[in-house]
Each structure stands twice: as C-alpha cells, then as structure tokens.
Amino acid sequence: MQLDQMEPIVKKFYQGLEEGKLYGRRCLECGAVEFPPHLACNACGYHATEWCEVSGHGHLIDFTLPGPQNDKPYLREVGKYAYGAVELDEGPAYTYVIFGITKKKAKDIRARLIAGVKVGVHSKIIDRPGYKELCFELD
Amino acid sequence: MVKLGKNMRSVSIVGVGCTPFKDFEDHPETQGIGEGEAFGYAALEAIADAGLEPRDVDFFYHGAANPYLINDCITPNMQVADWFGMRAKASVHHSEACCTGYVALEQAVMAVASGTYDVVLSGAVDLASTLPVEHMPSHVRQDFPLEVMIPSLDKIYDRAYGRPLDGAFGVSFDNWINEYSMIYDLDADKIDDALNGLTKSLRRGAVANPLAYYETTVEQDAAEMGFDSADEYLKSMYNPKVTQYLRVTGFEKKCDGAAAIVVMPTEKAKAMGVPHTPIEVLGTGASAVEAGLVHNEHWATEVAAKQVYELTGVSPDEIDLFMCNDFFLASEICSAEECGYIPRGEAWKYAIEGRTAFDGDKPINPHGGRCNFGHAHGASGIADIYEAVKQMRGEAGATQMAKVPRTTFLRGFGGSQNVRCQILRTVE
Numbered sequence: 232m233q234l235d236q237m238e239p240i241v242k243k244f245y246q247g248l249e250e251g252k253l254y255g256r257r258c259l260e261c262g263a264v265e266f267p268p269h270l271a272c273n274a275c276g277y278h279a280t281e282w283c284e285v286s287g288h289g290h291l292i293d294f295t296l297p298g299p300q301n302d303k304p305y306l307r308e309v310g311k312y313a314y315g316a317v318e319l320d321e322g323p324a325y326t327y328v329i330f331g332i333t334k335k336k337a338k339d340i341r342a343r344l345i346a347g348v349k350v351g352v353h354s355k356i357i358d359r360p361g362y363k364e365l366c367f368e369l370d
Numbered sequence: 371m372v373k374l375g376k377n378m379r380s381v382s383i384v385g386v387g388c389t390p391f392k393d394f395e396d397h398p399e400t401q402g403i404g405e406g407e408a409f410g411y412a413a414l415e416a417i418a419d420a421g422l423e424p425r426d427v428d429f430f431y432h433g434a435a436n437p438y439l440i441n442d443c444i445t446p447n448m449q450v451a452d453w454f455g456m457r458a459k460a461s462v463h464h465s466e467a468c469c470t471g472y473v474a475l476e477q478a479v480m481a482v483a484s485g486t487y488d489v490v491l492s493g494a495v496d497l498a499s500t501l502p503v504e505h506m507p508s509h510v511r512q513d514f515p516l517e518v519m520i521p522s523l524d525k526i527y528d529r530a531y532g533r534p535l536d537g538a539f540g541v542s543f544d545n546w547i548n549e550y551s552m553i554y555d556l557d558a559d560k561i562d563d564a565l566n567g568l569t570k571s572l573r574r575g576a577v578a579n580p581l582a583y584y585e586t587t588v589e590q591d592a593a594e595m596g597f598d599s600a601d602e603y604l605k606s607m608y609n610p611k612v613t614q615y616l617r618v619t620g621f622e623k624k625c626d627g628a629a630a631i632v633v634m635p636t637e638k639a640k641a642m643g644v645p646h647t648p649i650e651v652l653g654t655g656a657s658a659v660e661a662g663l664v665h666n667e668h669w670a671t672e673v674a675a676k677q678v679y680e681l682t683g684v685s686p687d688e689i690d691l692f693m694c695n696d697f698f699l700a701s702e703i704c705s706a707e708e709c710g711y712i713p714r715g716e717a718w719k720y721a722i723e724g725r726t727a728f729d730g731d732k733p734i735n736p737h738g739g740r741c742n743f744g745h746a747h748g749a750s751g752i753a754d755i756y757e758a759v760k761q762m763r764g765e766a767g768a769t770q771m772a773k774v775p776r777t778t779f780l781r782g783f784g785g786s787q788n789v790r791c792q793i794l795r796t797v798e
C-alpha cells in the first residue's frame with residue numbers, strides 16, 4: 232500500500248456531518264452501502280468500495296428506553312430519546328440515538344413495530360464537544 | 371458462514387482449577403493476594419487435578435479482560451509464569467474481555483490439536499473488586515470506585531462509530547431480550563418475572579457452592595429487609611430497574627478470581643490413565659459482531675451455534691447442561707433458545723417455573739452464573755468450564771445435577787461482542 236492509495240474514512244464521515252452530509256461507501260461489486268463507512272464491503276466481502284451519499288431517511292427496527300445505567304444526560308438535554316436500530320432507505324442498518332420516543336409514546340410505537348408498520352425516522356445531527364453526533368428522530 | 375475443519379487430533383480437558391470468586395480483600399485468607407499468585411493457585415490446582423507437575427506442561431495461555439487498568443501491566447503472561455514453575459517456557463497473553471475464558475479453551479485446544487504442543491495450560495485472572503496501586507508491590511490494593519469502572523467499560527465499544535454515536539453502549543444491555551419480547555409479544559411484567567425466577571434459582575446454586583460470591587439466598591435477603599417473599603423484595607425499590615428490563619440483580623457481581631484448565635491429546639490422556647475421566651472438546655464455533663450493529667449478540671450466537679453443531683454433528687437434544695455468560699441476565703433466556711437447549715418461546719416460562727435451576731430438568735449455570743457465582747471478567751469463562759467439567763465428572767458437590775451430564779454446551783460472550791459456542795463431551 233502506498234500513501235496515495237490511502238485516505239482517512241472516519242475523518243471524512245465526521246467532516247460530512249459538519250456540513251450536514253452523510254457519507255457512506257458503496258460496494259463496487261454488489262452495490263451494497265456501508266454506513267457508517269468502512270474500507271471493504273461487509274455485505275458480500277468484496278475488497279473495494281467508493282464514496283456515496285445517503286439520504287438520512289430510514290425506518291426503526293426496534294428500540295429500548297434508557298434507564299439509570301445507560302442514560303446520558305447530554306442526550307436528555309437535547310430531548311426525550313431511546314436507543315434504536317435503524318435501517319436506512321439505502322439498506323444499511325446500525326444503532327443510534329432516536330429522539331422523539333417518550334415513555335408515553337413507546338407503547339404505541341412498539342405495537343406498530345410488532346404489527347409490521349413502518350415507523351419512519353430521519354437524521355438529526357447534534358453537537359458534541361469536538362465533533363457532530365449522528366442521531367435520528369421520528370418523522 | 372465459515373465451515374470449520376476437524377482438528378488434527380482429538381483434545382480433552384484433563385485438569386481444572388478455580389479459586390473462590392470473592393472480594394479477596396474481604397477474606398483474611400486471600401487479603402493481599404495479587405494476580406500472579408491468584409493465577410498460580412488456579413494453575414497449580416489444574417495441573418495437580420490432571421495428575422501432573424508443572425514440569426510436564428509445555429505451554430500456557432494467559433487471559434485477562436483489561437490488564438492495563440485492572441492488573442497494572444501490559445505483558446501479564448511474563449508476570450505470572452514464575453508463580454507456577456513455568457519459567458523460560460513459552461506463553462502468550464490474550465484479552466477478549468468477558469469472552470476471554472472461552473477463547474482460552476479454543477486456543478489451547480488448537481495448540482494441541484495442531485501437534486505443536488502436547489500439554490497446554492490455559493488460565494485467566496482478574497482481580498476486579500479492587501485496583502492495584504501504581505509503583506507499589508502487588509499485595510497493595512485500592513478501591514475500584516464506579517467513577518473509574520463505568521468510563522472504563524466504554525473502551526470495549528468501537529472508537530470510530532459505536533462509541534461516539536452512542537448506539538453501541540445504549541443498546542447493548544437490552545437489545546436481545548427486547549427483540550425476544552417483541553417476537554413473543556411479552557409484556558414487561560412477564561420478562562420481569564422470568565428474570566426474577568432466574569435470580570432465585572441461580573442464587574440457590576451459588577449459595578450452595580463454596581466458591582461462589584454470594585452466601586445468602588434471595589429469600590434470606592428478603593426476610594432481612596422485612597419482606598414476606600423473595601418476589602416482593604426482588605421487585606422493590608431495593609432492587610430497582612437500571613435499564614428498561616434489567617434490575618440490579620440482572621447485572622454481574624464484580625469480584626476477584628482466577629481459573630485454569632489443562633488440555634492434552636485424548637489418546638495421550640487414555641494411555642497415561644489421567645486421574646479423572648477426560649472431557650473431550652468436540653469443537654468451538656466462533657463469531658464476533660460489534661455492539662453497534664443490529665442485534666449483535668443474537669447474530670453472533672446464531673452463527674457460532676450453527677457452526678459448532680455443523681462441525682460436531684451433535685443434535686441440540688443431546689445437550690444435558692447449558693452454560694452461558696449471563697452478565698446481562700436476560701442472555702440466559704435468549705441464548706438457551708438460540709442454541710436449541712430450550713424450545714423457542716418457552717425459556718421465559720422455564721425461568722419462572724424454576725426449571726433452569728441446578729435441580730431442575732433444564733439446568734443453566736448450576737454454579738450461579740455471572741450475577742450470582744460472581745464475575746471476575748476474563749476468568750469467568752474458565753470458571754464456567756470448571757463447573758461443567760465438575761458436573762460431568764459427578765463431582766459438583768451440593769449442586770450436582772441429578773443426571774450426570776454427558777454433553778455440555780457453553781455459550782461464551784463478551785468484549786463487545788465476541789461469541790464462542792463450545793460442546794464438551796465425556797470420553798467413554
């Protein structure tokens with residue numbers, strides 16, 4: 232590997248968040264999107280991917296509410312939240328902070344998920360000391 | 371899925387050792403014991419159990435979950451060898467957090483199966499109740515406050531995305547039991563009853579086991595606090611929920627401990643006539659899925675379980691005993707079903723009915739598991755193997771299963787998250 236064949240992936244991801252852009256990597260063989268981005272494709276095991284942008288829209292797979300053990304006060308300052316799994320419209324799934332899920336709403340959202348109803352979410356970028364954090368919120 | 375190959379030769383566990391899992395500073399017999407001595411005691415017990423002397427051991431593995439913080443060292447294998455007569459022999463250190471002890475078995479088996487070594491010791495130690503003191507001899511310990519413990523846990527999560535995006539840590543505690551509760555449409559009370567059922571069973575096992583951390587049953591604790599029943603106490607403000615599903619009793623009991631095993635070729639064990647029936651390691655399925663990924667524990671357990679069943683040809687209905695890293699207690703319910711030990715959708719009921727206790731018909735963790743036997747992080751997996759081997763020999767004392775198990779399934783888990791699924795079988 233030579234210098235001109237390398238570039239920082241994580242840095243570009245977080246720089247993208249500064250500009251409100253969500254950078255992923257698309258597999259050059261199967262077309263799957265790695266998001267958050269890595270070097271190779273984890274969907275098919277092919278070695279090469281290229282930069283792409285994702286929309287930031289997706290749907291909730293499931294969620295759990297924080298308790299004293301995993302509550303983060305700096306997230307609560309932004310709003311009521313849960314931790315959840317999100318599948319983006321482009322396909323990749325990962326876990327994030329989901330704003331807009333209150334204890335009150337949780338039962339209904341869970342019932343909709345069990346019933347197979349799509350619960351839409353979109354990206355919400357929040358400030359953290361020294362970087363921007365990608366979260367999601369209910370549509 | 372990776373298809374596993376057969377070992378070049380069969381390998382069996384011939385010796386096991388395990389220290390008590392306690393707060394060593396609380397007991398006059400162990401106060402001041404450091405990592406080297408603790409590892410040494412467990413190793414010497416395992417070697418003697420195999421009818422050997424340290425001179426007979428060719429190589430050893432050293433495991434610890436977090437040696438830089440908890441052992442104040444970065445090459446722990448170098449620092450324990452002399453404690454059990456292994457000076458100048460080869461060794462290596464490995465660290466997979468709470469999965470360390472299961473990786474310890476996998477690696478030791480591979481070292482012998484390959485033909486490189488004949489007799490290998492694999493041990494692990496973590497003194498997790500207290501912390502060492504920098505620049506002081508190893509017998510000097512200090513408190514390990516939550517202010518130091520909690521931030522250190524963060525370090526097991528992915529530094530690029532899992533940690534900075536807050537998903538990995540956030541979902542890790544509850545994601546599998548939440549998925550389970552959605553599949554079977556179980557409300558929070560049913561899950562709570564199931565987890566409290568497990569606690570009562572596991573604590574009974576722990577209290578009857580002299581190596582375990584706890585010395586009082588939940589019923590005794592309840593009476594002490596003025597409650598009429600264990601259930602009332604378990605659901606009280608004295609045992610609050612600290613995540614959506616887990617109460618304080620659903621989390622590991624951090625403690626000190628060390629454990630070790632000795633493995634050798636099965637044929638050599640038979641030819642030598644080792645003191646105890648050899649326990650063959652039929653195989654290890656392995657997977658690692660990072661905590662930020664969706665349903666990571668479920669995903670990795672599914673992969674590893676399928677692998678080991680395919681490799682060994684064992685059928686789930688042949689499993690007599692299920693051991694499982696349960697530092698998040700709900701793991702027992704989900705993984706026992708995923709590994710085919712209990713029918714799907716039923717484990718939560720088994721838990722409520724006490725059927726998973728050491729004296730039930732589907733025992734899980736007869737020694738009490740991570741929340742009740744105690745959790746000395748890296749060492750805990752080997753403590754599970756120790757318990758499995760003792761059960762399979764019929765030497766488990768007060769918590770011996772009525773039917774001596776012939777086949778045991780181990781579901782190791784830890785380190786955000788490595789998974790190992792291993793099947794042990796008594797050599798006839």
Ligand SMILES: [Zn+2]
Nearest residue numbers: 258261272275
């Ligand atoms: Zn691909």
